[in-house]
Amino acid sequence: MSIREAITLYAQEHSCDVTFLEDFDEAIIGLHERVDQEVGNPLFSVTYSMGKILSIMMQRADMTEAEALDDYEYNVGGLYTGPNSPTIIDDISFKVFES
Numbered sequence: 001m002s003i004r005e006a007i008t009l010y011a012q013e014h015s016c017d018v019t020f021l022e023d024f025d026e027a028i029i030g031l032h033e034r035v036d037q038e039v040g041n042p043l044f045s046v047t048y049s050m051g052k053i054l055s056i057m058m059q060r061a062d063m064t065e066a067e068a069l070d071d072y073e074y075n076v077g078g079l080y081t082g083p084n085s086p087t088i089i090d091d092i093s094f095k096v097f098e099s
Contacts, residue, residue, distance in 0.1 A: 003028050007046055016044045019081045023060075027052035032087045043083050050077075051092040 001009075004025050011018045011031075021027075027048045036043050053076060057068040079085060 007031050007044075011044050014042055014044070016042055017084050018044050018046050019084050019086055020046055021048060021053075021076065021079070021086050024048060024053055024056055027056060029089065036083065045084055045087045047087045047089060050088050050090045053088070054092070 002025065004020060007018060007020075007028070018031075028046060029049045029052075030047045032045045032047045034043050034045075035041070050072070054065065054068045054072055057063055057071060058065060061068075061071075063071065077088065
């Protein structure tokens with residue numbers, strides 16, 4: 001079973017919707033679960049690695065890192081599809097602090 005299928009099944013079992021980024025399943029790192037503050041129901045959002053998304057973009061479209069980042073910022077980073085919008089973890093900006 002793929003991670004996409006597992007997340008879809010888990011969300012269905014909890015009567016929740018999830019939204020996936022098309023063509024970036026390899027960048028999925030998990031599922032973010034939180035509570036809707038207005039009604040108390042669970043909300044789920046598929047969680048992605050920004051670094052993995054950029055790597056996929058560079059490989060598939062033969063982009064440089066700068067081109068991929070520009071395309072990401074324009075087409076992916078600001079995506080909002082409602083309360084179940086995907087969550088993207090910035091796992092690259094702070095790598096300079098790793099020792």
